[in-house]
Every structure is written in structure tokens, then in C-alpha cells.
Amino acid sequence: MEKFTVLDATAAALPTPDVDTDMIIRIERCVRTPRAEMGRWAFEMARYRADGSENPEFPLNRAPFRDARILVAAENFGCGSSREMAVWAIAGMGFRCVIAPSFGEIFYGNCFQNGVLAIRLPAPAVEALLETLGGATAPVRIKVDLPVQAVIGPDGTSHRFDIDPLRKKALLEGLDAIGMTLTREAEISAWQAADRARRPWVWP
Amino acid sequence: MALTLFDKVWNAHVIADLGGGTALLHVDRHLLHDLGGGKALAEVSERGLPVRNPELTFATADHVISSAPGRTGGAHDWAQVLVDSLRLESRKAGVRLFDVGGDEQGIVHVIGPELGITQPGSLVVCGDSHTCTNGALGALGFGIGASEILHVLATQTIEQRKPRTMRARFEGELPKGVYAKDLILALIGEVGMAGGVGYALEYAGSAVRALGMEGRLTLCNLSIELGAKVGMVAPDESTYAWLKGRRFAPRGAQWGAALAWWKTLASDPDASFDREVELDASGLAPQITWGTSPEDTIAVDATIPASKPEALEYMGLAAGRPLAGTRIDRVFIGSCTNSRLPDLRAAAEVARGRKVAAHVRAWVVPGSVGVKRAAEAEGLDEVFLAAGFEWREPGCSLCVGANGELVEPEARCVSTSNRNFVGRQGPRARTHLASPATAAACALAGEIADVRDFLA
Numbered sequence: 333m334e335k336f337t338v339l340d341a342t343a344a345a346l347p348t349p350d351v352d353t354d355m356i357i358r359i360e361r362c363v364r365t366p367r368a369e370m371g372r373w374a375f376e377m378a379r380y381r382a383d384g385s386e387n388p389e390f391p392l393n394r395a396p397f398r399d400a401r402i403l404v405a406a407e408n409f410g411c412g413s414s415r416e417m418a419v420w421a422i423a424g425m426g427f428r429c430v431i432a433p434s435f436g437e438i439f440y441g442n443c444f445q446n447g448v449l450a451i452r453l454p455a456p457a458v459e460a461l462l463e464t465l466g467g468a469t470a471p472v473r474i475k476v477d478l479p480v481q482a483v484i485g486p487d488g489t490s491h492r493f494d495i496d497p498l499r500k501k502a503l504l505e506g507l508d509a510i511g512m513t514l515t516r517e518a519e520i521s522a523w524q525a526a527d528r529a530r531r532p533w534v535w536p
Numbered sequence: 537m538a539l540t541l542f543d544k545v546w547n548a549h550v551i552a553d554l555g556g557g558t559a560l561l562h563v564d565r566h567l568l569h570d571l572g573g574g575k576a577l578a579e580v581s582e583r584g585l586p587v588r589n590p591e592l593t594f595a596t597a598d599h600v601i602s603s604a605p606g607r608t609g610g611a612h613d614w615a616q617v618l619v620d621s622l623r624l625e626s627r628k629a630g631v632r633l634f635d636v637g638g639d640e641q642g643i644v645h646v647i648g649p650e651l652g653i654t655q656p657g658s659l660v661v662c663g664d665s666h667t668c669t670n671g672a673l674g675a676l677g678f679g680i681g682a683s684e685i686l687h688v689l690a691t692q693t694i695e696q697r698k699p700r701t702m703r704a705r706f707e708g709e710l711p712k713g714v715y716a717k718d719l720i721l722a723l724i725g726e727v728g729m730a731g732g733v734g735y736a737l738e739y740a741g742s743a744v745r746a747l748g749m750e751g752r753l754t755l756c757n758l759s760i761e762l763g764a765k766v767g768m769v770a771p772d773e774s775t776y777a778w779l780k781g782r783r784f785a786p787r788g789a790q791w792g793a794a795l796a797w798w799k800t801l802a803s804d805p806d807a808s809f810d811r812e813v814e815l816d817a818s819g820l821a822p823q824i825t826w827g828t829s830p831e832d833t834i835a836v837d838a839t840i841p842a843s844k845p846e847a848l849e850y851m852g853l854a855a856g857r858p859l860a861g862t863r864i865d866r867v868f869i870g871s872c873t874n875s876r877l878p879d880l881r882a883a884a885e886v887a888r889g890r891k892v893a894a895h896v897r898a899w900v901v902p903g904s905v906g907v908k909r910a911a912e913a914e915g916l917d918e919v920f921l922a923a924g925f926e927w928r929e930p931g932c933s934l935c936v937g938a939n940g941e942l943v944e945p946e947a948r949c950v951s952t953s954n955r956n957f958v959g960r961q962g963p964r965a966r967t968h969l970a971s972p973a974t975a976a977a978c979a980l981a982g983e984i985a986d987v988r989d990f991l992a
Binding site: 411 | 548551552554555556557558560562564571585589591592600614618655657658663664665678679680681682683684686687690691692693695697729730733734760763765784786790791793794797829936937938955957958959960963
């Protein structure tokens with residue numbers, strides 16, 4: 333997994349609440365599109381018009397957001413289906429960090445599996461960022477500093493964020509979750525041996 | 537210390553405390569399906585990682601298969617590739633597959649409980665957000681992503697941060713025409729679709745105790761639609777009676793040992809929850825959604841609210857008018873929410889001796905081969921066919937849009953599934969979520985209708 337330390341990059345705003353993962357990537361794209369091409373189909377239903385051209389009304393099509401690597405979103409972002417392709421699609425668009433007041437929980441976990449930093453900030457802080465970005469006519473930069481756990485807004489305001497220490501370590505060092513758990517093989521085997529005695533009916 | 541049902545089941549699966557509130561948990565049951573199962577098995581194999589416990593892993597074909605009578609596999613070319621891959625990879629890995637054409641195939645969250653794979657106190661994961669359904673038996677079930685599937689295949693464990701706890705109590709007797717689906721839609725309407733984010737939810741109260749297992753499965757199924765990854769009901773005598781004798785349920789002396797443990801799982805009387813909500817079940821009317829989120833729910837005889845103009849535009853509806861009387865095009869009775877035998881009985885009770893409106897195409901898709909055969913043994917298929925419904929083969933069908941079965945653009949569908957999201961049933965499709973009985977009533981009326989008018 334690609335490491336994440338400090339990201340100083342253009343930010344984009346998507347102020348719609350409850351964006352579900354069906355909206356982020358349609359189910360047919362999940363199974364028919366190679367991962368490397370998934371970014372093209374992110375937000376397909378809102379992003380393109382029926383004739384395949386870009387929908388100018390869709391916020392992420394705005395010129396100042398073109399090269400954005402940070403996505404600022406609204407409440408409950410990524411709710412719904414567990415499809416991890418929603419993260420692949422967003423990462424495929426170039427985003428490495430998503431900031432929102434709250435997330436769908438499965439989506440939130442999937443972000444960290446793919447080196448994408450998902451940050452929960454208090455709603456007023458996110459609203460301020462959405463407002464600044466929404467009114468911007470030129471690209472606006474935000475700095476995300478994982479080691480010190482802070483988001484530094486375009487006006488210099490710093491917002492501290494919480495992150496699970498394990499997830500932080502995995503992002504900073506680019507660790508592989510399976511590899512880390514496999515180092516605990518002896519513990520897993522011992523637990524299973526004890527469980528076979530404790531709950532034999534679980535074991536077919 | 538007083539513990540909740542969730543705490544007890546969580547604690548029984550902790551292999552290691554990883555710090556920061558995160559634990560490494562043992563997975564008792566890993567369910568795979570055709571949408572990603574074959575690919576996941578192939579990927580761990582390519583990485584040189586054996587499936588650690590194939591005997592705890594179970595696969596079925598449901599998402600991408602056709603529900604058309606006479607079907608044999610994938611709904612179309614790419615779906616067939618996925619089904620073939622699941623067949624090949626599960627055979628190579630020694631994972632049991634409930635294949636199309638077999639006696640036990642069905643929707644993953646229907647067959648897990650039905651075959652006794654899911655048991656009280658077990659930890660169940662699946663690459664599907666509706667894995668919360670399995671909590672109806674007192675299991676700890678939750679959906680996982682593609683990376684986590686690989687992790688479980690390789691290690692039989694999952695890393696999880698312990699959520700907070702929430703309890704929803706439904707008290708009172710259900711009025712005529714009100715079912716488990718109406719209870720949970722009303723709750724989602726009450727707390728909102730993010731109301732349960734960060735919580736493991738337990739359903740309790742006299743109305744929940746009175747529900748059969750299938751009703752509890754419906755209740756738990758929609759937990760994720762209010763943001764809770766986990767929804768559970770404490771196991772009780774109904775649970776044990778329902779589970780006993782099922783194919784993978786404990787037998788003989790093991791049944792007694794399991795039962796003794798299961799009986800300790802209910803939340804302690806003085807256990808505290810981080811959040812509590814209560815709903816009066818006896819005052820509810822049949823519910824139906826009007827917008828593009830499951831929280832957009834109203835009583836079927838209420839008027840459409842003005843709170844979400846974009847949703848109303850998508851749905852082709854106007855605020856301030858009654859929802860009842862709105863002309864519909866399709867009806868779908870099925871999905872992991874509402875495709876079990878009592879669901880089909882409730883719909884058949886409404887449909888018996890009546891006719892589906894001429895302009896409506898109405899489908900009944902049983903959740904499993906087991907459900908289908910049991911319904912046929914009672915003659916429910918004949919009731920539906922005589923009324924003009926299509927009687928189809930088990931699978932996810934119109935719920936998920938992954939099998940070529942779609943609602944046409946701007947067509948209006950009353951569906952017993954769990955998501956009315958934009959485009960969920962097909963590009964620009966308009967979905968109204970409701971109970972099987974309400975869906976059947978709408979099919980007959982040809983418009984959104986109050987099921988109470990169809991019940992004696």
C-alpha cells in the first residue's frame with residue numbers, strides 16, 4: 333500500500349449529504365471495469381449527461397476542482413453498499429483524502445485498506461471548508477498532515493482530527509494488513525484450538 | 537459488570553486486543569457470493585495464501601444470476617464469467633458452494649439462517665452490507681469490503697473497532713396491515729439514515745419478541761439503512777425452535793451444549809446502552825417511502841412532504857399531495873429483506889382471488905430454493921400465478937441491478953427490497969420501499985394503495 337504522510341493539494345467540494353456507494357459507482361461498473369479505469373465511472377449518474385458529455389451542474393466537474401486530490405464531502409458520505417470499488421473509483425479520480433463530518437462505516441474502513449485517508453471533522457469545520465471551496469473560482473489548497481493529525485484550511489485554520497492509531501501506523505508505513513495479521517498465526521491457532529473445546533458445535 | 541448481547545458475543549471472539557479500541561476477532565462463518573467471491577478466492581491463491589479455514593467458508597450464487605424460470609447460471613456473458621469463476625475457485629479451495637440448480641441455493645442472507653449456518657453467538661461476515669440480517673438469530677454479523685474478504689480468507693480473522701451500543705425498543709401489538717418492514721422503515725424515518733452510524737444496534741421490546749424469526753430477519757436487514765453495521769435480536773425460545781434440525785445446526789449432545797451457552801447471551805437486565813430509542817408499534821400505519829433514501833418514509837395514507845425537492849424531482853412527485861393513488865408500473869416482492877415464507881404468505885393473502893392491474897408487471901422472487909419449494913407445497917405459487925404475478929427463481933433479482941433485471945428509466949416500482957437510492961434498480965428507476973403485503977396491494981390496485989383496504 334502507498335504510504336501517506338503529508339498531502340498539500342487542491343481540494344474539491346461535494347456538498348450533498350448521504351452520498352451512497354451506488355451513486356459513487358454503479359454495480360455494473362464494479363464487475364465489468366478494470367480497477368485502473370474505475371475513476372472514469374465515479375459518480376457516473378450525476379457526472380455525465382445522457383449523451384455522455386460532462387454535466388456542468390455536477391460540482392466535481394467545476395474547473396477549480398479539476399486536479400483535486402482532497403475531497404471535502406457532507407454528512408454520511410459513502411453510506412449503503414459495502415462495495416470497495418467506491419473507494420477505487422474515488423482514488424481513480426485522483427483523491428487520496430476524503431474529509432466529511434461522518435461516513436458510512438464500511439466505506440470508511442475500505443478507505444484505509446486502499447491508502448485513502450478518511451478524516452472526520454466537526455460539522456461546522458466541514459461546512460466552512462465546503463463554503464470556501466464552493467465559492468472559489470481558482471484552485472484552493474488544503475494541507476493534510478497525518479503525523480500531527482491536522483487539516484490546515486486555506487485560511488490557515490488548523491483542525492485536529494482523530495484517527496485509530498493502528499490505521500495511522502499502517503498509512504504512515506504503507507503496511508499490509510494481511511501480512512501483519514499473519515505474524516499472529518500462533519495466537520490464532522491457539523485461540524481456535526481452545527474454541528474447538530469451548531464451542532465444538534461451531535466447527536463442522 | 538452488566539453486559540449487552542453485543543458485548544458478550546464480541547468478547548467471545550477476541551483473539552487479541554490491538555489497542556485503541558480495536559480487536560482482532562475470530563470469524564466463525566464467512567459467506568461468499570458470486571459478485572466477488574470467485575475473484576477473492578483467485579486473488580489469495582495468486583498471492584500464495586491458502587484459504588485458512590475452508591470449512592468455515594460457504595458460497596452461493598445470488599447477485600448476478602437470472603431469476604427467469606429455467607435459468608442455469610449467469611444472467612448474461614459477464615455474469616456467467618463470475619458464476620464460473622466462483623464454481624472453479626470454490627472447488628479448488630475446498631469451499632462449499634450452493635450452486636444454481638442445487639437444493640440449497642438462495643440469497644446469501646436467506647440461506648445463512650435457513651441452513652443453520654448462522655447461529656446465535658456466531659460471528660458472521662460477508663462482502664455485503666446486509667450481513668447485518670444474520671443478527672436476527674443473535675449472531676454478530678456485518679458487511680466487509682473486498683480487502684477485508686481477502687484478510688478473512690487468509691487469516692479467518694477480522695480487525696474491528698468496537699462500536700458503541702444502541703437499543704431500539706418496539707412496544708405494543710402490530711395493527712392490521714403492519715409488519716416488521718413497517719416497524720423498521722418507521723424507525724429509519726425517526727432516527728434518519730445516519731442515526732445508527734457508529735453503533736451496534738439491538739432490537740428489543742414486546743413487538744420484537746412477538747415477531748417470528750423471518751420478521752426479525754427483516755428488521756435486522758435494514759439496520760445498515762440507518763447506518764448501523766450491526767443489528768441484533770437476543771435469541772429466545774422462538775430462535776431455538778426455528779433453528780433446531782436445520783442442516784448445519786448443532787445436533788445431539790452438541791445441541792444441548794450450544795443451547796446452554798446461547799441462553800446466557802441476552803443483554804443483562806441492568807446493561808446500559810449509549811443510545812436508546814423507543815417506538816410505539818401499536819400506533820403505526822403501513823409505511824412506504826416517497827424519496828431516494830430509506831429515511832424518506834411516511835404512512836401510506838399521509839401526504840408527501842416538501843423537505844427534499846431533488847428527491848421529489850427524481851421520483852416525479854409533488855409535495856403536499858397524497859402518495860396513495862400514484863400510478864405504478866412494476867412490483868417486486870423479493871430480496872434478502874422480504875423473500876421468506878411468511879413474506880410470501882402475507883402477499884398471497886392479499887393477492888388471493890384478485891388480479892394484478894393490467895398495466896403492472898409484478899414479480900415474486902423467493903429468497904431460496906427452500907423457500908420456493910415450501911411456498912409451492914402450500915400452493916402459494918398458484919395464488920400468485922392466478923393473480924397475474926410472475927413466479928421466478930431465487931436470487932437478488934431486481935434489488936441490486938447486477939443481473940440484467942432492471943426497472944426501466946422513470947418507471948415506478950413498489951419494491952420489498954432495502955434501497956430506494958438513485959439508480960439502484962436501474963438508471964432513473966423510481967423505487968418505493970414497502971412490505972410484501974403493501975406491495976401486493978399496490979400490484980392489484982395499479983397504484984400506491986393502503987393494504988388495510990385489502991385485508992378482512
